Amino acid sequence: MSMKSPNVRILIIDDDEDDFFITSEYMRQIQEYQLHIDWCYKYSDAVKNLQESNYDMYFVDYRLGARTGLDFLKEAVKLGREEPIVLLTGKGNKDVDIEAMQMGATDYLIKTELTTDKLERCIRYSLERTAYLKALRANEKKYRSIFELSKDAVFIADQELRFIDMNGATSALLGYEKEELKNKRMYDLIADEIDKGLLQKIVADEGEANDMELEVETKNGERKTCIFSVTATVDNDGAYYQGLLHDITNLRRAEKANLMIEKLGATGRLVRTLAHEVRNPLNNINMSVEQLLQSADEGDETQLFLDIVQRNSKRIGDIITELLDTSRPTDLVFDRCSLQAIMDESVAEAIDRITLQHVNMQIRYSDEPCYILANKEKLKIAFLNIIINAVEAVPAGTGELSITIDGMRDAHVVTIKDNGCGIPEENISRLFEPYFTSKRNGMGLGLAATLNILQSHKANIDVTSVVKQGTTFTITFPASQA
Amino acid sequence: MSSRTLVSRKGLSATVKQEPASDNTVSLYEIVREAIQQAQSNRKDLMLVFRCEALPSISCNAMLIKDLLHRLIDLILAEGQADSRLFLYINSIGGADQEPLTLEFHTNIKAGPEWCEHNGPAIQTCLQLASDLEAGLLVNEIKNTGCIFSLSFPVK
Numbered sequence: 001m002s003m004k005s006p007n008v009r010i011l012i013i014d015d016d017e018d019d020f021f022i023t024s025e026y027m028r029q030i031q032e033y034q035l036h037i038d039w040c041y042k043y044s045d046a047v048k049n050l051q052e053s054n055y056d057m058y059f060v061d062y063r064l065g066a067r068t069g070l071d072f073l074k075e076a077v078k079l080g081r082e083e084p085i086v087l088l089t090g091k092g093n094k095d096v097d098i099e100a101m102q103m104g105a106t107d108y109l110i111k112t113e114l115t116t117d118k119l120e121r122c123i124r125y126s127l128e129r130t131a132y133l134k135a136l137r138a139n140e141k142k143y144r145s146i147f148e149l150s151k152d153a154v155f156i157a158d159q160e161l162r163f164i165d166m167n168g169a170t171s172a173l174l175g176y177e178k179e180e181l182k183n184k185r186m187y188d189l190i191a192d193e194i195d196k197g198l199l200q201k202i203v204a205d206e207g208e209a210n211d212m213e214l215e216v217e218t219k220n221g222e223r224k225t226c227i228f229s230v231t232a233t234v235d236n237d238g239a240y241y242q243g244l245l246h247d248i249t250n251l252r253r254a255e256k257a258n259l260m261i262e263k264l265g266a267t268g269r270l271v272r273t274l275a276h277e278v279r280n281p282l283n284n285i286n287m288s289v290e291q292l293l294q295s296a297d298e299g300d301e302t303q304l305f306l307d308i309v310q311r312n313s314k315r316i317g318d319i320i321t322e323l324l325d326t327s328r329p330t331d332l333v334f335d336r337c338s339l340q341a342i343m344d345e346s347v348a349e350a351i352d353r354i355t356l357q358h359v360n361m362q363i364r365y366s367d368e369p370c371y372i373l374a375n376k377e378k379l380k381i382a383f384l385n386i387i388i389n390a391v392e393a394v395p396a397g398t399g400e401l402s403i404t405i406d407g408m409r410d411a412h413v414v415t416i417k418d419n420g421c422g423i424p425e426e427n428i429s430r431l432f433e434p435y436f437t438s439k440r441n442g443m444g445l446g447l448a449a450t451l452n453i454l455q456s457h458k459a460n461i462d463v464t465s466v467v468k469q470g471t472t473f474t475i476t477f478p479a480s481q482a
Numbered sequence: 483m484s485s486r487t488l489v490s491r492k493g494l495s496a497t498v499k500q501e502p503a504s505d506n507t508v509s510l511y512e513i514v515r516e517a518i519q520q521a522q523s524n525r526k527d528l529m530l531v532f533r534c535e536a537l538p539s540i541s542c543n544a545m546l547i548k549d550l551l552h553r554l555i556d557l558i559l560a561e562g563q564a565d566s567r568l569f570l571y572i573n574s575i576g577g578a579d580q581e582p583l584t585l586e587f588h589t590n591i592k593a594g595p596e597w598c599e600h601n602g603p604a605i606q607t608c609l610q611l612a613s614d615l616e617a618g619l620l621v622n623e624i625k626n627t628g629c630i631f632s633l634s635f636p637v638k
Binding site for chain 2: 156343347349350352354355358359360361362363364365397398400
């Protein structure tokens with residue numbers, strides 16, 4: 001069975017009909033292809049054919065009246081055409097040859113030296129080369145698209161880990177425009193100095209780093225936890241690095257929140273059992289004291305001591321009730337409220353302390369109301385607890401308190417930041433535990449209740465603190481759509 | 483009958499004849515509440531965090547004290563004086579038997595020289611009204627924080 005010769009449509013662009021005749025005659029003797037040869041003598045018609053992609057290959061004469069074959073090549077580049085273009089000329093000119101090749105011509109043939117063999121070889125090489133280039137471009141497009149559309153930050157960097165090229169996710173993660181990133185090194189964005197040193201050492205020693213958990217600082221100062229991998233690659237231009245940053249900030253937050261819920265759940269169960277066990281004997285004490293008080297004489301010293309016993313029993317009862325309230329999952333009724341309005345009321349509640357402490361308070365809200373589903377009274381208490389803690393933590397006279405509310409499409413973020421004494425790292429994880437306090441007269445129930453309320457609002461709470469510099473509470477609420 | 487020149491916040495002045503008024507008992511809390519409500523209804527864009535403690539009633543010229551507190555609150559709530567959302571906290575000190583009463587207006591506006599220059603006529607009017615009530619008006623700037631307007635009434 002004989003293989004059918006492939007069809008190839010060829011356009012010869014030449015203002016000289018005789019030249020077209022000679023060239024096409026040579027072509028017609030080619031056996032390997034079924035050639036369909038057309039002639040075009042007007043430059044504008046040739047461009048139109050190029051635009052409409054009517055031919056598989058073009059042979060264009062260097063001289064085309066006022067235009068040249070190079071103009072046709074330029075037009076093809078501009079239009080993004082990939083069909084092979086062969087430049088024909090009457091005399092050998094090395095400069096034109098080089099220029100034509102640089103502009104993307106597939107080949108350069110001298111008319112006086114044309115033969116059937118030469119033309120066949122030219123057509124075969126050109127078509128094969130174009131097929132390879134097309135496949136290469138398709139591959140490049142495919143991988144470029146994987147690079148660009150990746151949800152993870154993918155980038156290429158030099159040996160100093162200075163950004164060379166990066167995808168959109170890198171800009172989105174780090175908050176910098178691509179051009180801004182090109183002036184930065186990956187090391188500059190690592191928040192922790194120890195991590196920075198460690199990464200530098202690993203990259204220098206091993207030429208790669210795999211799955212390192214790092215905190216990167218974004219343009220607006222936010223810290224994000226990421227898994228970072230980088231690999232060295234060598235090509236003709238030398239060595240460069242391919243890096244990948246996978247943002248796990250939300251995952252870590254969720255893990256932290258789950259851990260906290262589990263801890264609180266376990267504490268709550270223990271507290272409820274304990275409270276039940278304490279309340280029963282406490283009731284017996286109270287009833288007995290009441291009996292004794294009835295039989296005690298007025299002004300008797302026994303009455304004084306019984307009063308003390310009764311008062312302290314009541315105190316124990318109140319503590320148990322408060323503790324139970326803190327550990328019980330809150331079941332609330334929610335309405336659509338503006339975060340700004342709730343925060344204003346919380347600030348108003350604390351404003352006496354704020355002004356008497358001479359705290360420099362800066363309140364900045366998003367212009368548009370940030371609506372959430374909230375139990376206004378409870379949320380007011382939650383904000384108030386955080387604000388009061390901040391006011392108590394800052395130095396009198398030089399204290400600073402910043403409250404911001406930023407609205408986004410799916411979430412609203414409340415930030416309460418102070419320049420107070422800060423919280424040691426080892427205490428941050430215990431901050432919301434019931435009965436954990438660093439205050440002399442504190443019960444350690446304020447933030448436990450706050451967490452309980454915020455969790456009822458499906459809010460995410462994040463605390464960052466530096467000792468002697470201050471603390472920032474970042475609370476993210478799901479937005480309520482109208 | 484005496485006459486008095488009033489200067490508005492925009493610098494317009496008018497001389498008014500004033501009947502010698504007798505003193506009445508007026509609730510300072512009610513006047514402040516009314517002044518705030520009026521300011522909020524006049525300026526829908528007014529973003530204010532406001533808190534007022536329970537203020538006592540005093541015996542004085544009702545018209546003058548009302549005028550003074552309305553003007554003072556207008557002065558404090560004037561636009562563009564604070565870097566952040568405006569707040570105003572009003573409390574009172576003293577006022578018991580034979581003890582002078584002071585109303586304190588804590589706010590985060592920056593009442594520096596530029597503010598004084600800009601609000602000169604309105605400040606003058608407030609001072610004049612305070613003087614007519616035999617009261618004293620002081621502004622203390624608190625570094626980085628804002629300022630406290632103190633309105634002190636004499637013991638009667």
